[in-house]
Amino acid sequence: MPDQDFLQLPDLACRDLGGSVVYANDEFFAERENLVAPGPPVFDSSEFGHKGKVYDGWETRRRREEGHDFAIVRLGVPGVVHGLVIDTAWFKGNYPPFASVDGLCVEGYPTPQELLDAKWEPILDRVPLEGDTANTFAVDDDRRWTHLRLNIFPDGGVARFRVHGKAKPDPAFLTGTVDLAALENGGDVVACSDQFYGSPRNIIGLGRARHMGEGWENARRRDGGNDYVVVELAGEGLVEHVEIDTSYFIGNAPGAARLVGIPADGDLADESSWVELVPRTRLLPDCRHRFRVDAGTPVRHVRLDVYPDGGIARLRVHGRLT
């Protein structure tokens, strides 16, 4: 994955996905939980508490002995890490000059003490950090992790720790009918005609969109063609029902949509291998459209075409893994 492209991938550590900072050796100035808070860090220059300046981040005290500080994050969903952001926003005279990151893959629900005793593996070797900066690091590694340890040298403050990657949940829990497209289940967007206003990954994100900005929105199309998005499913599966949600797209919903599936041995570019799941159907603005599907053929990818363009809030592809 080239340089900064990993920033498009979901943040597996984010609180929205269930990520948690389960331990920090010190959090004197600012609490560790802020590391995985959604949204950008905020700063109020006038806000002081009894112990010092209030920061929206994790901040340790000034070290007076050897050693370094660290925090342990449990990912919301286990996954493969493609890039890290160690964001020192607002930490200007008190950011850590260096950091490194280790990973761990464990079954079950280890306690902080069990995590402290575990055998961690390096993911990111010690690197220099800039203050008041979203420090980005691409990671080329295909191992699956459940926990990450952020080490800072020797001490200081980090506003956010973002862990961008691909979700790899335990397939033992993907039983019965599940959303095969959902990012949290391991689905991912692999192609899209246009993402001018909003990322197509939004449509397979968590929960409902809360406004138009949380959906996929392309630009107005002027060339007679149509927009589309291709989703790699969590695995090969039989699709049972589909939701195409245009919530909050009121003046800019697509006029119609079509959903096809592509079998594991099919060709994303060869229409003759596609399986019709939802034929071209008129869509309404601001509406959750649900469709029963009885295709009979397992598929590995789905392709959603919208005509001619327009926004989609969510795409849910409910089915059973084969």
Ligand SMILES: NC(=O)NC(NC(N)=O)C(=O)[O-]
């Ligand atoms: N002005 C500060 O931020 N000072 C200290 N930090 C806090 N949070 O007060 C420090 O020593 O890093």
